[in-house]
Amino acid sequence: MNIQIVKADYCNEIHWADIPMLLDAYARDPMGGGQPLKETVKASLVSELAKRPYAFTVIAYADGKPAGLANCFEGFSTFACKPLVNIHDIAVLPEYRGIGISQKLLEKVEEIATEKGCCKITLEVLGNNAVAQAAYRKFGFAAYELDPAAGSAQFWEKKLDLALL
DSSP states (O other), X not given: OOEEEEEOOTTOHHHHHHHHHHHHHHHHSGGGTSOOOOHHHHHHHHHHHHTOTTEEEEEEEETTEEEEEEEEXXXXXXXXXXXXXXXXXXXXXXXXXXXXXXXXXXXXXXXXXXXXXXXXXXXXXXXXXXXXXXXXXXHTOOOXXXXXXXXXXXXXXXXXXXXXX
């Protein structure tokens, strides 16, 4: 199988169609919440990403078909005084899992983060998603902690407008 990993061009019509399709498939998966994206989200996702100069998407193609993606956002580490990249979404379609696509997506994200002079790459993973955790550990990720005595960080949220979600 021929695997191609590309940084998406938000003006490319193919990428414009593939990004919401891949994200919707992820959202429908139990690890993505088990609910489809709203039609308004699918319709405006790429144009909204394109408005944000700190956003980028990496897409995996398997034999020319969309197979996975990583939506990323540049942030800033105050402790290092350098940019960082947060992988907000990473997903591989079920039929393409187990062939190393997640590792290739992570490699491309790392390449882009290095070009940007970033100090680190961050992501979040569900506590019961052992497959994803293993893939991330294999790539060198670990739970975030400043001091082992203080324990690892937890990802929390406060939803602001349920109508938007």
